[in-house]
């Protein structure tokens with residue numbers, strides 16, 4: 001029997017075979033595209049936050065796919081890297097998008113003097129229209145800062161092509177506040193230009209930290225991505241198997257849906273291992289599902305949890321254990337509760353909390369402390 005390719009996609013940034021749930025995100029993206037394409041206005045940005053592996057990056061990808069399928073609009077995607085400015089990459093990608101858009105315009109035989117049709121005055125903004133009409137020297141009419149200049153040129157190219165642009169910024173919590181502020185200042189400055197521009201930003205929950213907040217983003221629409229509903233998880237597991245020609249038994253799906261806890265990364269990982277365990281069979285059975293549980297759990301533990309745990313000092317590990325015990329026992333941990341659990345004064349252990357927050361092993365939601373990787377509290381307790 002031929003070995004069939006595994007349809008599941010465990011791994012960060014790996015688009016799933018089917019994207020489930022997230023109706024709220026898709027509705028907001030759809031609404032944003034409508035506002036930009038039909039009303040000729042720039043919608044407010046959409047900001048997606050959530051823990052590791054919850055599906056922020058693939059949600060950005062879905063937004064890009066929606067814009068491409070529905071409108072034929074390109075997306076400029078930038079992932080912020082640790083300790084590195086993102087502006088050079090953003091400027092480079094904007095220039096590449098501009099080239100592609102200009103190519104489209106040339107192929108369609110449009111010239112910069114076309115003002116009818118899709119190149120309406122409202123979509124362009126007055127200043128922009130004047131610039132095109134006169135073929136004015138771009139250097140004198142466009143802003144001097146690199147992002148502003150690149151974005152202006154790309155948006156003009158998009159509008160000449162009768163299109164718009166989607167801009168996605170991932171791992172935004174890694175950006176410095178200064179750079180993020182410079183980026184959003186450009187967006188704010190051009191809000192009145194009615195550019196057909198849809199901006200999406202994604203990052204860990206620490207993006208919400210009021211100390212780093214940037215006004216323009218604060219006014220955006222924030223959506224926190226959480227765990228998936230059991231029905232959605234079932235669909236994510238069952239459909240790819242059926243499509244690939246090796247259906248999953250209901251009882252096998254029950255096992256995997258329960259074990260995943262709705263954590264998207266785990267859903268793909270369990271699916272992947274169940275497929276592997278069923279190699280050579282005609283369908284995926286409960287036996288295969290059970291084999292998959294062991295293999296997938298080991299991978300989750302060694303890959304996600306152990307690496308975080310080993311990255312913590314002995315004192316930090318004590319603190320993590322206290323937080324885990326509280327979460328497993330009562331569902332809630334805070335700084336004061338963790339101190340009490342350790343039998344220490346809060347002032348003596350708060351530096352541990354701060355360090356773990358900084359490392360991103362824990363994150364804070366108001367006073368509450370949570371693990372950045374779902375399932376880690378339970379793992380720490382068993383450890």
Ligand SMILES: Nc1ncnc2c1ncn2[C@@H]1O[C@H](COP(=O)(O)OP(=O)(O)OP(=O)(O)O)[C@@H](O)[C@H]1O
Nearest residue numbers: 011012013016020052053054055056057058264265
């Ligand atoms: N809605 C979904 N339906 C099915 N699978 C999903 C969904 N969302 C995410 N996944 C799967 O979960 C995994 C993690 O997704 P992704 O890399 O987008 O997470 P992330 O939130 O960006 O994580 P990180 O914070 O580490 O960047 C991938 O294997 C992806 O295929």
Ligand SMILES: [Mg+2]
Nearest residue numbers: 012013056057
């Ligand atoms: Mg990501």
